[in-house]
Amino acid sequence: MMQSMDSKPKKPWQDTPDVSARIVTSIGRIASVMRSGMWEFATAEHLNPTQAEMLQLLQGRKQGVRLSWLAAQLSISAASASDSVSALVSKGLLYKARAEDDGRATALFLTPEGAAMAARIGGALGFAEQAAAALxxxxxxxxxxxxxxxxxxxxxxxxxxxxxxxxxxxxxxxxxxxxxxxxxxxxxxxxxxxxxxxxxxxxxxxxxxxxxxxxxxxxxx
Ligand code: SF4
Known part of the structure; x- marks a missing residue:
């Protein structure tokens, strides 16, 4: 924006957002870059990013997880989580079985193919890990x-x-x-x-x- 000669700002940095605001913006930008990395990987594997994140969350959880837990971790509704789970089950990457801690409840588990896919997803975000490792x-x-x-x-x-x-x-x-x-x-x-x-x-x-x-x-x- 053009500024007239006699209207100099009183303090040169007065419009700079607070440090706290810039921290939040920076974390948001990093999250966007990582989401886009996840998106690229997921698209190539015919998954959507939520499905890819679900596989990652299930990695190493041998006791399985509940649908409600997955929904809470991803901050999505139970109905959306259920749609993604159904898609992953039909792709052969997840299966449902009785929960070990409550025989009346159902838990979700990775199939061997799902576990292999989850491991590959970790590699898709390796660029961000390398950037952190360079510090x-x-x-x-x-x-x-x-x-x-x-x-x-x-x-x-x-x-x-x-x-x-x-x-x-x-x-x-x-x-x-x-x-x-x-x-x-x-x-x-x-x-x-x-x-x-x-x-x-x-x-x-x-x-x-x-x-x-x-x-x-x-x-x-
Ligand atoms: S305290 Fe030990 S067992 Fe618990 S999360 Fe840390 S390393 Fe793992």
Whole structure:
């Protein structure tokens, strides 16, 4: 926009959005790039992105998952989740069986073909992982800590779906070794955990009770 000679802005950067707003915009842009990577992969495999994400979510979950859990993870309605599940079942990538923890309920499981597809999906987003891996190790650890802090704040809004993360795990002991480079502890393997080793999707994770979960995330909030 043209600006007259005598109407200089009072402060040159006054229109710059807050840092918080730019953080959210940047995360949104990264998510869009990853979604488009997922879209390319999914299209080539005759899947839609929701179906691809479902296969990814089921990866390593040998006990299967409920439809309602999948819908919550993807922030979609149960009806939409059900449509995608039906499509995946008809493609031979998923099957339904009795839930191990409740014989009256149905759970969803990956077929061997579905498991192979889920593994390939991980590779489709390898470009983003490579970009993160190119950062110096100290910056990766800082970024991971910052993201945990942001997730901890989002958890307070009850909008963030459950993760198989250390901070939500019953085996996690926060600050068991105060002042040490690896201050936290995993009781399952009985070993100290540093922040760079905290997992966001651990196959051995078992959910902690809500009070313990809230206490663990509060360490980062
Ligand atoms: S490494 Fe796995 S089992 Fe250990 S605390 Fe983290 S999520 Fe739990």
């Amino acid at each position: 110096p190790a100290s910056q990766q650890a800082e970024l991971l800590t910052g993201l945990f802090k942001l997730i901890a704040q989002l958890q307070k809004t009850d909008r963030f779906p459950e993760m198989r993360a250390c901070l939500s795990c019953r085996f996690f002991e926060p600050n068991a070794h105060p002042g040490k480079p690896a201050p936290h502890h995993c009781k399952l393997v009985d070993a100290p955990l540093s922040v760079p080793l905290l997992r966001t999707d651990c196959l051995e994770q078992e959910p902690a009770d809500p009070v313990t979960k809230a206490r663990n995330w509060k360490v980062f909030a």
